[in-house]
């Protein structure tokens with residue numbers, strides 16, 4: 529099939545490459561000329577394991593192309609996936625849909641024969657209706673279908689998630705569009721993926737409800753870990769004990785910092801806004817947002833306690849700054865609140881992240897990127913393990929850190945606190 533992905537970011541690029549690898553003819557479009565030029569030269573704009581090889585292979589065999597020309601790419605394609613950003617609108621909880629509607633108006637100019645317009649971006653309920661309205665003119669009647677196909681891939685595991693998804697959700701009530709979409713996904717369905725056809729609004733809501741549920745699960749276990757700290761129970765035991773119940777499941781039950789990333793924070797906010805629009809009080813989700821917002825303050829209080837409230841001139845090393853491992857994505861990472869706070873209090877921050885130096889941290893006073901774990905830890909008074917990269921899982925801190933009295937705050941519970949105690953290291957963790 530001839531496919532056009534509009535927006536070549538985490539979702540558009542990964543799913544575009546995977547569609548190409550399944551034998552389709554794919555054009556990935558982006559408005560950033562630099563990004564498209566780089567992609568044509570095999571330079572990948574994001575850190576995603578396995579992506580580079582797949583891009584190079586499919587670009588070479590001609591299944592995958594890159595372009596900044598939206599009009600031309602749309603007119604050459606049968607299925608158009610909208611994969612642009614839907615961030616939170618400034619000073620509101622609502623999703624900012626300006627990129628979606630700008631793209632829709634562009635697509636409208638290029639519809640000359642039947643096309644399926646698919647929202648892969650996460651969009652609030654009834655956005656598909658709005659897109660349909662924009663596209664509808666008497667001339668274009670019957671020349672398009674607007675379908676919702678929310679994306680559930682996780683950064684860091686995006687390619688695997690795309691090829692082996694738990695489910696493929698297609699929101700359309702049109703038989704013709706559903707048949708084409710099912711055919712497109714048939715190689716994944718035959719490998720065992722569940723295919724669910726719903727109406728469009730249900731598909732849009734499934735995405736938000738899923739993210740809100742997962743965010744609630746993380747927030748729930750984080751709150752239980754606070755309780756564990758006060759009553760001397762190990763959160764890991766509680767997580768395992770709860771997770772063994774099949775109704776609950778063990779995933780997303782690991783206590784840690786506040787959830788972040790490009791999806792959970794904005795999507796939980798946006799669904800509460802949808803609640804307001806449709807006169808429904810989503811009080812549980814509102815509490816989750818509040819609890820998660822408080823979590824970073826709570827962990828910062830712990831940091832101050834560890835350093836006995838003497839932050840000024842202390843050297844604090846952050847191991848990992850992205851919101852989770854195996855991605856370079858800094859969007860709404862909890863360290864974006866922690867680092868400026870500690871820097872303002874006079875701390876010197878050294879950080880190392882396997883995905884490299886971060887532009888967003890460059891402007892903050894006394895923050896330095898070091899190019900190895902060793903250099904970052906060397907003079908630290910406190911090492912904060914913020915992200916769970918494999919690289920951080922077997923560090924010999926005793927050999928690495930020069931200062932005698934250093935502490936470790938392991939926000940991911942990577943290390944055994946018993947071993948740390950035996951090694952005489954001042955070790956703090958979450959809910960243990």
Ligand SMILES: NC(=O)c1ccc[n+]([C@@H]2O[C@H](COP(=O)([O-])OP(=O)(O)OC[C@H]3O[C@@H](n4cnc5c(N)ncnc54)[C@H](O)[C@@H]3O)[C@@H](O)[C@H]2O)c1
Pocket residue numbers: 534535536537538539540557558559560598611612613614627630631648649650651679680681682683790791
């Ligand atoms: N990142 C994830 O893990 C993930 C997972 C599932 C769903 N989503 C959803 O998918 C959507 C995209 O997320 P993302 O993380 O890929 O965003 P992103 O910011 O990485 O990518 C969006 C891309 O769209 C491009 N773009 C914007 N306007 C354009 C236009 N007019 N023409 C061409 N290109 C344009 C941008 O330049 C950018 O490269 C969001 O709605 C997000 O919620 C993201």
